[in-house]
Amino acid sequence: MTSVVEAPPGSRVQLRLLAGTHDGRLDSHLAQHGRLPVLDAAQVIGLARDAGLTGRGGAGFPVWRKLSAVAAAGRPPVVIANGAEGEPASGKDRALLTYAPNLVLDGLQLAALGAQSAVLYVPAAAHRPLQTLIDARRRAGLDRVPVRLVAAPDAFVAGEETAAAAAVAGRGAVPADKLVRITESGPGGSPTLVQNVETLAHLAMIARYGPGWFRAAGTADEPGTFLATISGAVASPGVVEAGYGVALGDLISAAGGATSALSAVLVGGYHGGWVPAAAALPVSRAALTAYGASPGAGVIVALPRHACGLMETARIAGYLADQAAGQCGPCVNGLPRLASTLTDLAHRRARPGLPAEVDRLARLVTGRGACRHPDGTARLILSAMHAFEPDVAAHLAGRCLAAGASR
Amino acid sequence: MSRLHVDWTACDGRGLCAELLPELLAEDDWGYPVPKGDLTVPPALEPAARQAVDRCPALALRLTAVSAERAPASS
Ligand SMILES: Cc1cc2nc3c(=O)[nH]c(=O)nc-3n(C[C@H](O)[C@H](O)[C@H](O)COP(=O)(O)O)c2cc1C
Ligand code: SF4
Ligand code: SF4
Numbered sequence: 001m002t003s004v005v006e007a008p009p010g011s012r013v014q015l016r017l018l019a020g021t022h023d024g025r026l027d028s029h030l031a032q033h034g035r036l037p038v039l040d041a042a043q044v045i046g047l048a049r050d051a052g053l054t055g056r057g058g059a060g061f062p063v064w065r066k067l068s069a070v071a072a073a074g075r076p077p078v079v080i081a082n083g084a085e086g087e088p089a090s091g092k093d094r095a096l097l098t099y100a101p102n103l104v105l106d107g108l109q110l111a112a113l114g115a116q117s118a119v120l121y122v123p124a125a126a127h128r129p130l131q132t133l134i135d136a137r138r139r140a141g142l143d144r145v146p147v148r149l150v151a152a153p154d155a156f157v158a159g160e161e162t163a164a165a166a167a168v169a170g171r172g173a174v175p176a177d178k179l180v181r182i183t184e185s186g187p188g189g190s191p192t193l194v195q196n197v198e199t200l201a202h203l204a205m206i207a208r209y210g211p212g213w214f215r216a217a218g219t220a221d222e223p224g225t226f227l228a229t230i231s232g233a234v235a236s237p238g239v240v241e242a243g244y245g246v247a248l249g250d251l252i253s254a255a256g257g258a259t260s261a262l263s264a265v266l267v268g269g270y271h272g273g274w275v276p277a278a279a280a281l282p283v284s285r286a287a288l289t290a291y292g293a294s295p296g297a298g299v300i301v302a303l304p305r306h307a308c309g310l311m312e313t314a315r316i317a318g319y320l321a322d323q324a325a326g327q328c329g330p331c332v333n334g335l336p337r338l339a340s341t342l343t344d345l346a347h348r349r350a351r352p353g354l355p356a357e358v359d360r361l362a363r364l365v366t367g368r369g370a371c372r373h374p375d376g377t378a379r380l381i382l383s384a385m386h387a388f389e390p391d392v393a394a395h396l397a398g399r400c401l402a403a404g405a406s407r
Numbered sequence: 408m409s410r411l412h413v414d415w416t417a418c419d420g421r422g423l424c425a426e427l428l429p430e431l432l433a434e435d436d437w438g439y440p441v442p443k444g445d446l447t448v449p450p451a452l453e454p455a456a457r458q459a460v461d462r463c464p465a466l467a468l469r470l471t472a473v474s475a476e477r478a479p480a481s482s
Contacts, residue, residue: 175416176416177414177415177416177417179412179414179469179471327415327416328415328416328418329415329418329419329420329437329438329439330415330435330437330439331415333436333437333439334435334437337436364435364436364441367442368413368415368439368441368442369415370414370415370416
């Protein structure tokens with residue numbers, strides 16, 4: 001799912017990273033954007049701060065603060081461009097690495113000024129064309145810090161930042177305890193910076209066109225554009241770019257429009273939350289907090305009215321429980337119990353106290369893992385219990401409200 | 408003041424710590440500790456917390472100084 005969908009006239013969909021020829025070639029990239037300006041590390045931090053750039057990998061953390069923390073460690077860091085994209089409903093990093101890989105590699109150089117090594121962490125299937133490009137850029141004298149490709153395994157948690165750092169250090173791609181922050185000391189002992197590939201592409205644009213230009217898209221509090229992967233009940237699933245605050249309806253119509261009436265939309269992916277299918281709802285952290293959701297890594301899944309939201313959430317919860325990295329007791333035991341309890345509710349195997357038990361388990365696992373996988377899973381499930389409240393009541397009474405329910 | 412840190416990748420859930428520090432920790436359905444708050448250790452509980460750290464069979468517990476601000480939180 002890497003097609004880039006076209007912006008329908010009049011919508012707030014706005015192409016920046018994906019504007020222009022986007023054929024992935026170095027010559028068209030240089031013709032379109034030219035070379036990067038020469039900057040030092042302090043200037044890059046200043047630009048990221050003035051632009052208000054936040055991470056596009058899910059957590060939305062201010063980029064300048066991570067850059068500063070790594071700089072403050074005072075030793076040459078390892079810098080990792082994270083293109084693992086373990087989330088099955090996401091395709092935006094793959095699209096970006098296909099259509100505009102040079103922006104990612106430019107951004108990696110900016111983040112890696114003074115670094116000992118720069119790594120592009122992406123699934124092995126994407127390596128061949130990227131290696132060719134990395135070689136061409138090196139020959140053209142574009143990349144001062146040599147870039148190494150490391151294979152990201154196909155697993156949900158492989159893109160978590162300590163898992164990425166572990167894989168780059170030659171260990172298994174599983175998350176680590178965070179008593180010591182990797183920005184201070186990563187698995188190999190060096191300060192380690194992990195940024196999502198899209199974050200780095202935005203950084204490359206900011207270096208050329210400035211923080212003021214960047215802030216012209218999005219909202220005052222959440223500036224810039226983001227890549228959204230839109231799937232589910234839409235006519236042309238794909239990747240779209242828009243400013244934060246774009247109306248949910250504009251994103252859905254950019255993906256060809258809904259193919260049937262929608263009952264809800266999952267925003268932020270498998271660690272995200274269900275929101276009403278309201279066309280005017282702004283896709284921003286500020287507007288989505290009320291639903292326990294956030295734009296996250298831009299994953300949008302449209303749920304048709306004939307599908308049951310509890311069934312769909314139970315399916316995702318089962319997948320997420322399977323993907324637990326097998327390390328932390330509360331996650332390893334709690335997520336399967338949580339998923340099976342929700343599955344009982346979805347299949348109308350009703351028993352007294354079922355919703356309360358889902359709620360209790362979701363709260364029990366939250367905050368009790370080396371990574372935020374249990375937290376994200378719990379967030380999704382709690383949002384489903386809220387968004388599908390009438391369905392919960394119907395299921396407890398042995399009925400299902402979804403039009404296409406089979407029994 | 409200090410704070411108790413649980414390394415969840417190491418903890419094997421025998422629940423010894425919850426017995427030594429019932430003021431700070433409960434036990435979940437599987438025997439793993441459940442923090443009752445943010446695990447800040449009041450001075451009066453410092454000796455018990457130290458004992459829990461020393462006796463944890465999985466070396467999963469640490470006492471850390473509560474500093475003003477920690478470097479970036481991650482996801
Ligand atoms: C279970 C889990 C999986 C994650 N997977 C990815 C991923 O595939 N790609 C990614 O960029 N970030 C992923 N993240 C977020 C990273 O931990 C990290 O916050 C991010 O890569 C930092 O880059 P950013 O600040 O530029 O977003 C994941 C987080 C968790 C908890
Ligand atoms: S919290 Fe779960 S997914 Fe994260 S490291 Fe622990 S076991 Fe793995
Ligand atoms: S004593 Fe150690 S291993 Fe046992 S439950 Fe507590 S933290 Fe886990």
